[in-house]
Amino acid sequence: MTARTTTRPDGHRAQEAGRPVGAAAVVIGGGLAGTTAALELADAGLRVTLIEGRPRLGGLAFSFRRGELTVDNGQHVYLRCCTAYQWFLDRVDALALAPLQSRLDVPVLDVGHPSGRPVLGRLRRTALPVPLHLAASLAGYPHLSLAERAKVGRAALALRGLDPMDPALDGEDFASWLHRHGQSPRAVEALWDLVGVATLNATADQASLGLAAMVFKTGLLSEPGAADIGWAHVPLGELHDVRARAALDKAGVRTCLRTRATGLNRGTDGIWHVDTESGPGAAERLDADTVVLAVPQRETHALLPEGALDDADRLLGIGTAPILNVHVVYDRKVLRQPFFAALGSPVQWVFDRTDSSGLAGGGQYLAVSQSAAQDEIDLPVAELRDRYLPELERLLPAARGAGVRDFFVTRERTATFAPTPGVGRLRPHAPTNAPGLYLAGAWTATGWPATMEGAVRSGLSAAGAALSELGRPHQSPLREPAGTSEPPKACTPGTGDA
Secondary structure, eight states, rough: OOEEEEOOOOOOOEEEEEOOOSOOEEEEEOOOHHHHHHHHHHHHTTTEEEEEESSSSSSSOOEEEEETTEEEOOOOEEEETOHHHHHHHHHOOOOOGGBBSSSSSEEEEEESSTTOOEEEEEEEEEETTGGGGGGGHTTTTTTTHHHHHHHHHHHHHHHTTTTTTTTHHHHHHHHHHHHTTOOOHHIIIIIIIHHHHHHHSSOGSBBBBEEEEEHHHHHSSSSSSTEEEEEOOOOIIIIIIHHHHHHHHTTTTEEOOOEEEEEEETTTTTTTEEESEEEEEEEEEEEESSSEESHHHHHHHOOOOOTTTTTTTGGGGGOOOOOOOOOEEEEEEOOHHHHOEESSSSSOOEEEHHHTOOSSSSSSEEEEEEESOTTTTTTTHHHHHHHHHHHHHOGGEEEETTOEEEEEEEEEEEEEEEOOOOGGGGGGSSSSSSTTTESSTSSSSSSOOHHHHHHHHHEEEEEHHHHHHOOOOOOOOOOOTTTTOOOOTTTTOOOOOO
């Protein structure tokens, strides 16, 4: 079916498809970026069609069923400074389902301590002003020597003086900067990478200094509570699919699942034509004034019309990085904290997902989140089992002798864009050279890492740019954390997702 296109006397093109005449938009991609853009455009009065190739919304932050369990494909968290993602949760009526800590408190267990015994430390804040809010925690952090703690403090003050938007920072790796500022390999492992790997999906030597500075300045050095951690207490699918779909329906968005875009071109009359396919023989052409491409960079490259970007091939230079999640269901409770981070072990972060998964029968379900997992992403399940079950027993004495009811892994080989030095110059802004065509996705030039926060920001940026071109007043709904740099003008102004 092809919608009929008309032109109004005021110059705004419109479609007639059984709904009020007005500017029409097509959003390609139903992840957080696309859903955000669709909601913003619909809220501004456009008639929006959202197409998604999968049978669900949510992109790479989703849930699935495994027997009695509802499983998240990976553990995702956000921080209090993630104002865009909080806006999204509120917009889909799900903010209460992903609460934040009242104050940052991260247990860090080191099982490789020279003493030969496990040592527990904590990264937590007080209500004192920045940077004093972390001073007490750092002073008592047992995983660093007194001299290392002092040097960490000096490096943090130096980091606070950096401008993450400075192009020079994009070309340098974070590890080199840390080395110049007196950070020992132990300090990098026990503090900087503890945070950085989870938020950037890269170790310090593989991460752009600009992106690392954004993470640490915004999360730890902007406001006392900026790094307080939040996570979903229900399956991610409830937030990003069920609640999001309900919000889209209420906003009047036509959502087409199991539908992929096969072609995109702009007619001589300025109308965009999006060719779609939802099955054999099920093709439809959608006509629109505005199109938002909210799919990964390689899919975007394949759909971009000639000349839409000055150098479209640069999108192919934006690499990807994997995340591995190991899921273990024990026959009894082995962890009393909601989560912890580990040192001296292959294990990075461990979360209790028992309640959110619907597990019954008195056991406990743990999710082990492994970022920057290039060396493990393709290992067989049996090898991962032999590697991680003994490590969890080392970290959790209560797991020794506990029965394992289930063990499985989820792999996202292209979970995020790789935040390597120089990636900033490859990331495109939302507007393209083609009028009415915009880009969205965490990989675009938001100034932020590849997180749920970055994805939502990209959707807001694309929608804002589209509405400006259509002559519709639009104001960003976000409140920025204190101390953050102004983002690029093409971006909506504001981390983290582990």
